[in-house]
Amino acid sequence: MTKTATIMIDDQTYQVPDGINLVDAAKLHGITIPVFCYHPKMESVGMCRMCLVELGSISVNRDTGEPDLNDDGSPVVRWFPKLQTACTQTVRDGTVVRTSTAQVLEARDNILEFILTSHPLDCPICDKGGECPLQNLTMAYGPGRSNFIYDDKLHLDKHVPLGELIYLDRERCIQCARCTRFCDELVGDDVLAFHERGRSLQIVTISDPPFDTKFSGNTTDICPVGALTTADFRFGARPWELDEVPTICPHCPVGCNLSASTRIDRDFGGKKMIKRIMPRQNELVNEIWTCDKGRFGHHHSRAADRLQHPMMRQGGEWVKIDWATAYHQIASKLKKYADSAGFLAGPTLSNEDLWELRQLAELTGDTPRLGVWPAAMTGAGVVAQVGIGVNTRLQDVGPETAILVIASDLEEEAPIWWLQIKQAADRGAAVVVANARETKLDRVTHTVVHYDYGDAVAVLNSFAARARSRRKTSKALLDNRVDGYDDLAAGLKGTRVPFADAADVLLDAENVIVFAGAEGLTLDQHRELMQAAANLLIITGHVGRQNNGLVPVWPGANVQGALDIGFSPETTASLIDEPPAMWFIGGADPAADDSQAAHVLANAEFVVVGAQFMTATAAQADIILPRQSFAEREGTYTNGMRRVQRFYAAQGPVGDALPDWTIYAQIGARLKGPKPPVSAAAVMRAITQHVPRYAGMGYSSLAHVEAQFPDVGGDDLYYGGTAYANHGGLGVQWATDAEDDSARLVVRPAQIEKPEKSGDLCIVPVRLLYDRGPLFEPSDIMHQRVPEPYLELNSQDAAHLSIADGDRVMVTAGEIQIETAARVNGHAPEGVVLWPRRLAHGPAPALFSACSVQKIEE
């Protein structure tokens, strides 16, 4: 338990956690100290003066340690002679504060009058109107009239683009510096700053591209006035018209809790429509942040080219069919092909969809082939053993914890985790970044390991060997609960430790968290990487506890769910090696990602594809099933930290599209399966009965909400934003074996198989946040942030080929040939060509395939 302090607010005594901010302490007990510049997620600066209070402390006799008493027995309070800013005070025993005396009220009145001297008061046309702290506080504490002359107001530019995503209204800005401090302190992208001073002070950016950060949208949420608005929402709707629907981001494994602000809108045929996406507070997941992809990447749900009806290919033409025909046709094909059908689930299928897909598959044979796409990462069993401890809060992680990020460009793959790790580093957590190339996370730490592509497993093995040689192993765990340690120990004997300093950073920490990606790893190598990470965590005892364990950086929002429900990437690999006659694909686009998969699909006898768009895979189908997007249906996703989270139907339907689970259950019913379930909740009930890790969950427990601290989403007047409040649930995180004292943990030697690199130059596909994937490309607003297709070359290789940064090049890798731009900026290791996935349409070549690069002469 944290220490508590006894403080007095407005003559009442309260117990609060010792050392917290005075504004927060008051808010804990429902007492308002209004603020503009203070924000509980940032350091206080005391700039706006709105939080002025009378502050004192109880006088204590130095000899006795007892409080001095007045004649009437009350304690003597030593008051500061002038008002103090509450936001710059932390509470301790004996803090006394008065928040509503005449002096304080007058000060607030004066500050507001001052702040409003040049505020345009254009609330009727301001997007923030209705959820604006300045508006709220002026109504509550402000003067009814001003001593200043209205005509003296300074008139400034009202539509200043800070890049194409965020607009600045210079008149409305009250210079609280929340936005600049967010960029500077929290994100470390110091691309916003103040320019000039005094009355001319204004926010500027001249970064390239302007406001160059992946988190820019968050500044509009924390702006206490309508100075910063998003291009996506400005002039789109009034906050009081909006209905907030809890949802979960479908883009990455972080699983940010979001609010979809919806209203019935003529732009969407009079149906409910998402007008904006806002972060929804969940302190265990995304706190109050989300990245720009999550915030602005919702347009796919309403894209004009969404598939609207089931379609069947007849003589080379697509023919619209009704659902009954589609169900009947597919059922008869599944009956015909039976166990020579293969099933493939994409990363945005919900747990309910996955469960019903499995039920359908099991009607075709006893051991159906259930694959997951992308099949880039594996390790379900390892995660079940040593996944990160339940109730880990990355925002609490500090000097006692070390975080290892390996084989992942985290800012591109899971931006909010990147942000949280960056902040953990600021608080003193030891961060070790191990990659084959430079990534942005390298900036936050001095402990950077750059290995050769193919050596990731060896690096982890060497850390484990170092743990043994330094006797940093956990005897209690190894003696009582671990199987296979002797083999592992034998395997580690004599292992070279090239990065001993990095190993020691991890071994000397009280807690260790490992984030593992799969960049530059084949599926087989990735299995070994996950095992090597598990070995390290188990033998050092960093499992089964809060702030310890493994986090896989899955290539999608619900890959964890797919693994939990029985889909596997190994099966996917076997489906491609030994293709089935019939494919049943839901929400995956293998033909766009992988040329071998595209080839196999083209040769299949019958292909059924559930899709939102006419993807490369859908184009190969015999029957297309239009699936609903995350916006118009409910379901659950399981994030990379195994938290099962609910999302709700936010938007009106598109065409005849249906949720995947309904489609699968209906087909199943025509294969003598059970009657289709009536709701997603009923499907979840079946999951909880059959998937042991999900036992005890259910739509009501997933919707459970607890008060969040800091409380920025309540009914207060001063943090603003109507969307933060979490009414949709905090989700439930399933516990790993490591958390069950009776469960055995298994280690085994992780094999190092360095893949054959063919040729002088070989390809390593990498993931980018802003790509041309089917769920992101329809968001036109983000187009300027998606780079033109490029490849990254090492400067030596480039010099050898007479290629300069920006040159056009022709790249040939096997059958794949594209013309693209070359980047030469020192990030690619020698002999490697980095190929960002999904920037160019068309599949990326396989990992380490040989390629040739030729400059195209102008």
Added chain:
Amino acid sequence: MLAEKHADRINKIFAKYPDKRSGVMDLLYLAQEEYGWLTEDALREVADLVDIDPTQAHSIAGFYTMFSEKPKGKYWLQVCTDLPCALRGADTFYRELCAYLGVEDGGTTDDGLFTVEQVMCLAACDRAPMMQCNFHFHEHLTIEAAKELIEKLRVQAQPETQEDGGA
């Protein structure tokens, strides 16, 4: 480019500080000396040299009155008109100076020689009216003395030579 032309001075600047970014002010002065004023390209060049975002260089240049982000004349006349100086007649002096040069507050003469500007305290209140001409102090001024100085500078500027530019 600064990096090529002033490599030695830049290295000397970096040698003074534990990290590169601390050298930003010195380099902004260098850039201003080189280009006459801080163009956006100059800000980007300096930002690149000290490895900070150009926005931060822009912010620093905007905060300090001794950096100029606008084109200015060959001679930059900054007159302190804060209260103590004004009490000694600096505000009248400033008005007369503007009138003599035929420019508005903050303006530049048509021949591009002089830019006038009011600034905050230059720490010479007891010697007001005073002004700073390209960072050199001229104190105990009268408008006659200022006119004399201006004419002297006009003559000095006559045989325009390359080396003479800037400070």
